[in-house]
Amino acid sequence: MITLKFKLYQHKRNKYLKRSINAAGVIYNHCIALHKRYYRRYGKHLNCAQLQAHIAKLRKRNPFWQLVGSQAVQDICQRIEKGYQLFFKGHNKGVRPPNFKKVKKYKSFTLKQAGYKFLGGNRIKIGGRVYQYWNSRDIEGTVKTLSIKRTPTGDLFMVVVVDSVIESCIQFETGKSAGFDFGLKTFLTCSEGFSIESPEFFKQSINVVRKASKQHSRKMKGSSNREQARLNLARKHEDIVNQRKDWFWKLAHDLTNQFDVLCFETLNLKGMKRLWGRKVSDLALRDFLDILEWVAKKKGKQVVYIDPWYPSSKTCSGCAHVLEKLDLSVRRWRCPSCGCENDRDGNASINIKIHAERSRSRVGVSTLGLGDVRQAQLAIPA
Secondary structure (H helix, E strand, C coil), X not given: CEEEEEEECCCCCHHHHHHHHHHHHHHHHHHHHHHHHHHHHHCCCCCHHHHHHHHHHHHHHCCCHHXXXXXXXXXXXXXXXXXXXXXXXXXXXXXXXXXXXXXHHCCEEEECCCCEEEEECCEEEECCEEEEECCCCCCCCEEEEEEEEECCCCCEEEEEEEECCCCCCCCCCCCCEEEEEECCCCCEEECCCCEECCCCHHHXXXXXXXXXXXXXXXXXXXXXXXXXXXXXXXXXXXXXHHHHHHHHHHHHHHHHHHCCEEEEECCCHHHHHHHHCHHHHHHCHHHHHHHHHHHHHHHCCEEEEECCCCXXXXXXXXXXXXXXXXCCCCCEEECCCCCCEEEHHHHHHHHHHHHHHHHHHHHCHHHCCHHHHHHHHHHCCC
16 A cells, blocks of 8 residues: 655635535534433444444435535544544553544545546546646556545645555665664764764744744734734744655665665654653654655665664673663763773664664564564564
């Protein structure tokens, strides 16, 4: 499965798609209300099939709800069902149940087998109307789902999920592997002796964002000036996201061109966000790793993750001596066993590489795919 994203042309007929998204938001909130009412009255979870049948009857009597296709309504019910299943399975882990959403902030609706038709070129028919999109690449394979998503700035995107096998487009073997350690001061430290600093795009633009945020908060609620200020603030955040994503793609291609195997440590990013907040969000390591995995899979390279409890920072890369305690403020330390001086991040990156190579030889990584490699590394004890 691969996901392709296309931007729709700006046109006055796009208002029909935006109204459909609003209708989907109303249906979503109505389903949430039914779930809550059913649980209060009977103490049971509302069955998804019963909910779909009930919404189908209500939809026949409500012209506004008919703006959303029947399959999109079924998808809304299934998404709510999935959310409640995750809540009941992991409610002790802080997972929250699905809740109401503001209709204006509702983002998308999804069509599966029907409700759309590709007309060739850059034209697509949705709900009886023809729309045009930026055809940046050909859609190859069987289309599974089509989603229409609305951004905070009002732009519409078409997200297509295609059942297709990604083939390696570049066959270039370097025979090299490297370990990378993620840090707050340095984005990535490589075991080969170089480090990569993050541009920290949000930090660069924080004054611009603050100014736009102040202008938005000072406008009268419900006025057209406040809406214009909101769009201006949303554009500032969108620019930051696009700059960061562009840098991630370029960095992913550079690293996969240099190395065949890239080794990382599995980190608890949610816990790190609770400690360092905006700093970790600005670095966005998880977004970078998602892009790196995609590029690596396309080029036939491998991304390997080691066990999260492996003491990479406290282990000496020279003699494998493990310290009992190492404070986060200590950036350089001397090994009491062999006497060599270790840089915290550089030493960790070397240990990540050594441990990953040892683990790969243990599980026979040459016979595994990218997803299997990731699961195998997580299963190996430190």
